[in-house]
Amino acid sequence: MMDAPSYRFGLVALLAASVCGGLALQAQTRRPGARPTPAPAAQPAQADEKAASGGSKPLGAELAIRAAADDYVKAFNARDFQAIGQQWTEQAELHTDNGNVVRGRDAIVALIKAAGNHRPKAKISINIDSVVLLGASAGRVHGTLHLKDEGEVGSWATRFSSLRVLESGQWRLAESRETSIATAAIDDLAWLVGTWKAEGPAADLTVRYEKALGNKGLIGKISGKSPAGDFEVVEVIQLRDGELRTWIFDSTGLSGEGFWEHDGARFNRTIHGTSADGAPASSVQVVTRTSSDSFLWSPIERMRGGSRLPDLAHVKFTRVK
Numbered sequence: 001m002m003d004a005p006s007y008r009f010g011l012v013a014l015l016a017a018s019v020c021g022g023l024a025l026q027a028q029t030r031r032p033g034a035r036p037t038p039a040p041a042a043q044p045a046q047a048d049e050k051a052a053s054g055g056s057k058p059l060g061a062e063l064a065i066r067a068a069a070d071d072y073v074k075a076f077n078a079r080d081f082q083a084i085g086q087q088w089t090e091q092a093e094l095h096t097d098n099g100n101v102v103r104g105r106d107a108i109v110a111l112i113k114a115a116g117n118h119r120p121k122a123k124i125s126i127n128i129d130s131v132v133l134l135g136a137s138a139g140r141v142h143g144t145l146h147l148k149d150e151g152e153v154g155s156w157a158t159r160f161s162s163l164r165v166l167e168s169g170q171w172r173l174a175e176s177r178e179t180s181i182a183t184a185a186i187d188d189l190a191w192l193v194g195t196w197k198a199e200g201p202a203a204d205l206t207v208r209y210e211k212a213l214g215n216k217g218l219i220g221k222i223s224g225k226s227p228a229g230d231f232e233v234v235e236v237i238q239l240r241d242g243e244l245r246t247w248i249f250d251s252t253g254l255s256g257e258g259f260w261e262h263d264g265a266r267f268n269r270t271i272h273g274t275s276a277d278g279a280p281a282s283s284v285q286v287v288t289r290t291s292s293d294s295f296l297w298s299p300i301e302r303m304r305g306g307s308r309l310p311d312l313a314h315v316k317f318t319r320v321k
Contacts, residue, residue: 061133061139062131062133062139064171065131065139065141065164065171066128066131068087068164068170068171068172069126069128069141069143070126071083071087072084072087072126073124073125073126075087076112076116076124077123077124079116079117079120081109081112081113081116084109084112085105085106085109086170086172087172087173088105088108088109088172088173089105089165089167089172089173089174090104090105091103091104091105091174092104092105092108092172092173092174092175092176093174093175093176094108094111094175094176094178095175095176095177095178096178097158097178097179097180119147119149121149122147122148122149123147123148123149124145124146124147124148125145125146125148126143126144126145126146127143127144127146128141128142128143129142129143129144129257129258129272129282130142130143130272130280130282131280132280132306136166137165137166138163138164138165138166139163139164139171140161140162140163140164141160141161141162141163141164142159142160142161142162142272142282143159143160144157144158144159144160144181144243144259145157145158145160145178146243157181157243158178158179158180158181159178159179159180159181160176160177160178160179161176161177161179162175162176162177163175163176181243181261185239185244185262186215186216186217186218186237186238186239186244188262188267189209189218189237189244189260189267190211191289191292192209192218192220193209193210193211193218194208194209194319194320195207195208195319195320196208196209196295196317196318196319196320197317197318197320198297198315198316198317198318203224203225203226203228204224204225204226205222205223205224205315205317206222206223206224207220207221207222207317208220208221208222209221212236213238216238216239217236217237217238217239218235218236218237219234219235219236219237220234220235220236220237221233221234221235222234222235231250231251231252232250232251233248233249233250233251234248234249234250235247235248235249236248236249237260243259244259244260244261245257245258245259245260246258246259246260246269246271248271256271256272256273257271257272257273258270258271258272265288266286266287266288266289267286267287267288267289268284268285268286268287269284269285269287270282270283270284271283271284271285279304279305279306280303280304280305280306281302281303281304281305282301282302282303283299283300283301283302283303284299284300284301284302285297285298285299285300286298286300288314290316292319293318293319293321294316294317294318294319295316295317296314296315296316296317297314297315297316297317298311298312298313298314298315299311299312300312
């Protein structure tokens with residue numbers, strides 16, 4: 001059974017390796033992640049990094065990668081396919097959500113151009129969940145790409161994991177993998193409305209969800225009591241850009257954000273953030289409804305600073321009638 005601090009970390013979605021630290025959660029979209037100390041690089045690579053990030057600081061590199069993603073959005077929305085081509089390396093690979101692999105810059109740009117011309121009014125936006133620097137000249141980017149057509153109803157979205165490398169002073173895409181989104185809807189989570197409790201030797205937990213935002217969202221309040229101290233977490237769930245997004249805030253003032261998905265049998269809540277020492281962190285909580293009055297909460301796929309942490313035992317919540 002988890003001790004009290006681990007309960008707390010789990011409820012805000014980023015479970016730290018140590019149980020002695022404070023609540024290790026900050027919004028990844030607001031704070032940079034830590035970067036491993038790079039091995040000595042050749043002079044051209046150093047020059048590339050300085051040109052693109054303003055020095056060797058991880059903050060500059062992450063900001064440059066995020067700026068490159070912003071430029072990608074601007075290029076597509078302006079149908080500037082030459083600029084899009086400059087975003088990719090010559091031997092880049094695009095793994096589409098239908099299982100196909102498109103190899104080479106020219107083939108990738110041709111595919112994007114065909115899609116853009118097919119839907120001339122479509123605009124894209126990119127929401128970056130995390131940037132993990134892999135050294136002086138590479139970074140892994142996780143996020144969601146949304147496409148909305150002004151001439152059509154609804155929107156389309158895909159999750160992506162991209163590898164950007166520093167080449168000739170520019171952070172280019174060497175690889176990108178797309179995954180289709182099984183988006184959950186607010187109505188899918190309506191059963192959560194009410195009060196739930198979980199009891200254990202380390203902490204007693206109470207969860208209350210209620211409808212909000214004109215029945216277009218949910219607000220959850222999570223509180224815990226333990227010998228180590230009391231704590232409170234607030235979650236806001238709202239449909240945005242065709243995706244069910246979540247924002248989490250705790251009683252220390254820290255916060256995180258992510259999304260909900262539903263595969264028909266269970267719900268996955270994915271949160272991205274940073275730990276107290278600045279290392280990138282993420283977690284998936286699997287919520288499995290076992291009856292109309294109970295569900296299991298299971299923290300899995302916990303990452304911290306690029307290292308995988310063990311999954312934790314599930315916690316059972318029971319509805320308070």
